[in-house]
Amino acid sequence: MFKIFKIFLYFGGFFFLLTACDKVSAFNSTKESAKSDNKEVSINPDVKMVLIKGGEYQPFYGEDSSLVQVQDFLLDEKPVTNKEFLDFVQKNPKWKRSHVKAVFADDTYLKDWQNDETLPKNADPNAAVTFVSWFAAKAYAKSAGKRLPTLDEWEYVAMADEESANARDKSTYSAHLINLYNQKEREKNAVKISQPNYYGVYNMFDLVWEWTDDFNSIMTTSDSRTAEFDDKGLFCASAATSTTDVLNYASFMRYAFRSSLKANYTVGNLGFRCAKDVTK
Amino acid sequence: MKRIVTSFALALLTLQACKQTPGDNAKATTENSAMDIKVSGETETQAKLNPPMVPAAIGNRAAKKVVVHLEATEEEGVLADGVTYKFWTFNSTVPGTFIRIRVGDEVELHLKNASNSVMPHNIDLHAVNGPGGGAEATNVAPGKEAIFNFKALNPGLFVYHCAAAPVPLHIANGMYGLILVEPEGGLPKVDREYYIMQGEFYTKGKTDEKGLQEFDQDKGVDERPTYVVFNGKKNALMGADALEAKVGETVRMFVGNGGPNLVSSFHVIGEIFDRVYVEGGTTINKNIQTTVIPAGGAAMVEFKVEEPGNYILVDHSIFRAFNKGAIGMLKVTGEKNPKIFHKVQ
Numbered sequence: 001m002f003k004i005f006k007i008f009l010y011f012g013g014f015f016f017l018l019t020a021c022d023k024v025s026a027f028n029s030t031k032e033s034a035k036s037d038n039k040e041v042s043i044n045p046d047v048k049m050v051l052i053k054g055g056e057y058q059p060f061y062g063e064d065s066s067l068v069q070v071q072d073f074l075l076d077e078k079p080v081t082n083k084e085f086l087d088f089v090q091k092n093p094k095w096k097r098s099h100v101k102a103v104f105a106d107d108t109y110l111k112d113w114q115n116d117e118t119l120p121k122n123a124d125p126n127a128a129v130t131f132v133s134w135f136a137a138k139a140y141a142k143s144a145g146k147r148l149p150t151l152d153e154w155e156y157v158a159m160a161d162e163e164s165a166n167a168r169d170k171s172t173y174s175a176h177l178i179n180l181y182n183q184k185e186r187e188k189n190a191v192k193i194s195q196p197n198y199y200g201v202y203n204m205f206d207l208v209w210e211w212t213d214d215f216n217s218i219m220t221t222s223d224s225r226t227a228e229f230d231d232k233g234l235f236c237a238s239a240a241t242s243t244t245d246v247l248n249y250a251s252f253m254r255y256a257f258r259s260s261l262k263a264n265y266t267v268g269n270l271g272f273r274c275a276k277d278v279t280k
Numbered sequence: 281m282k283r284i285v286t287s288f289a290l291a292l293l294t295l296q297a298c299k300q301t302p303g304d305n306a307k308a309t310t311e312n313s314a315m316d317i318k319v320s321g322e323t324e325t326q327a328k329l330n331p332p333m334v335p336a337a338i339g340n341r342a343a344k345k346v347v348v349h350l351e352a353t354e355e356e357g358v359l360a361d362g363v364t365y366k367f368w369t370f371n372s373t374v375p376g377t378f379i380r381i382r383v384g385d386e387v388e389l390h391l392k393n394a395s396n397s398v399m400p401h402n403i404d405l406h407a408v409n410g411p412g413g414g415a416e417a418t419n420v421a422p423g424k425e426a427i428f429n430f431k432a433l434n435p436g437l438f439v440y441h442c443a444a445a446p447v448p449l450h451i452a453n454g455m456y457g458l459i460l461v462e463p464e465g466g467l468p469k470v471d472r473e474y475y476i477m478q479g480e481f482y483t484k485g486k487t488d489e490k491g492l493q494e495f496d497q498d499k500g501v502d503e504r505p506t507y508v509v510f511n512g513k514k515n516a517l518m519g520a521d522a523l524e525a526k527v528g529e530t531v532r533m534f535v536g537n538g539g540p541n542l543v544s545s546f547h548v549i550g551e552i553f554d555r556v557y558v559e560g561g562t563t564i565n566k567n568i569q570t571t572v573i574p575a576g577g578a579a580m581v582e583f584k585v586e587e588p589g590n591y592i593l594v595d596h597s598i599f600r601a602f603n604k605g606a607i608g609m610l611k612v613t614g615e616k617n618p619k620i621f622h623k624v625q
């Protein structure tokens with residue numbers, strides 16, 4: 001599966017390069033491909049998007065010197081909820097549980113729903129939707145005129161606590177998250193009950209893990225086994241030498257979680273939120 | 281062409297190397313022969329026994345296919361009297377289920393991650409020859425299952441543990457166990473076998489502070505455990521749960537050390553180990569008082585019990601035993617033997 005995805009990404013990379021070379025034709029071709037691919041009926045979820053002011057950030061994985069530039073972008077203030085996802089599947093029947101193709105979502109897709117259009121028993125409509133695949137999340141974002149955040153964008157926002165944009169150096173930051181992450185069934189709680197972070201974004205940590213667009217990029221960007229930051233960095237001792245912040249156990253957990261996923265996986269504590277470019 | 285030349289040169293070099301070091305050559309032969317052992321007979325599904333119990337000895341059976349099921353779980357349990365902790369486990373026990381196979385066996389290992397888990401988990405078996413000991417092949421999300429096959433090439437007693445990031449946390453929370461690979465023909469027969477594994481726990485509260493205790497990362501990094509215990513909790517092998525034997529019996533203990541940090545100085549007060557399989561390998565040392573068990577290592581100790589009484593198992597780094605919990609008991613019953621031991625006055 002990873003292999004397929006890798007190939008997919010390579011082709012994506014080529015495509016990207018091509019478009020960069022020739023903006024005009026690229027614009028046309030994107031438009032065309034958008035036309036042919038976009039079978040999603042658009043939805044209009046009522047969710048505030050927060051402007052995240054970009055900047056340089058130190059990715060968890062990478063060399064000390066390699067700062068990554070994150071551009072300004074918009075991020076949903078909360079994860080996509082049960083109610084919102086229900087609206088999406090009602091308007092886009094191919095994403096109903098009984099219709100979805102196995103390559104796009106495994107056999108636990110929307111597993112706890114009572115049927116194609118009924119939320120789980122006792123489920124809070126305002127709780128984050130879970131048991132959704134990366135493909136389903138992507139389709140949802142597309143139909144909302146958005147996209148999934150990149151891993152760098154997500155982690156950039158995740159540096160913030162309630163008071164500051166970068167809380168990584170606070171000793172309590174990781175310890176607090178480890179204990180939070182160790183609590184079960186958090187995904188059943190409604191969104192936006194807890195405090196927002198510095199940016200005004202809710203529930204980055206306390207409800208669900210979240211898909212990112214390039215969730216397994218740690219594995220796919222390294223071109224060979226000699227590369228420094230492939231998935232092996234997540235196992236055993238090698239992790240201690242390749243991460244920039246070896247005591248940030250909370251980040252380790254997120255990266256380990258992402259590396260255990262495949263794009264058609266659906267998991268009980270995994271949801272998503274959407275992002276968008278800033279249009280000038 | 282170039283390739284052929286290179287391979288030829290390599291082959292020559294290998295041959296040369298073999299000539300010069302007969303020891304290495306011998307080793308290669310053993311491993312090769314283990315590799316060539318054919319499996320036969322019915323596939324066995326390994327039984328799930330809770331520690332300190334172990335599955336029956338393999339005896340002189342032929343190599344076969346063995347299916348092992350492990351489930352990674354995250355569950356609250358008792359760490360000491362009145363103290364609870366959120367353990368991460370293999371098959372809901374600390375240490376996890378004892379796996380018992382022989383050299384040449386082909387193991388099909390199923391690692392399921394419980395559907396209500398929060399974290400991904402995997403397994404690195406030190407008995408495996410292959411990348412990550414299986415860790416990469418088994419990194420599994422909540423609710424999913426991974427399967428991988430391996431052939432046991434080296435006999436010995438090996439540790440297995442979770443190696444998902446952050447590795448120290450997964451081990452500190454209890455994700456370890458032992459896998460025994462018996463040599464061809466099996467280990468010598470004994471009367472009793474027990475499974476004991478030492479491990480440390482790092483909690484926010486002090487030792488014996490009541491209530492649900494959270495993991496303390498700083499104590500973990502500083503290697504200052506709040507608890508050092510056998511089999512996942514203080515007093516797991518005391519009182520009604522003490523190990524038992526009768527005078528005249530031979531006892532074999534499979535002793536592992538999950539760590540994550542400390543090296544154990546394993547000792548049984550009032551006994552001398554007649555035989556120690558040093559570090560769980562093939563070398564046998566005799567007449568040993570205390571044996572070192574490294575973190576991520578194991579040893580097999582064997583002794584005959586001659587005199588009734590209570591024999592205390594400790595990590596002889598002794599504060600650990602009497603203050604942090606590294607203590608257990610072997611109750612020996614039977615006839616007194618004044619020739620060996622008796623109090624005069």
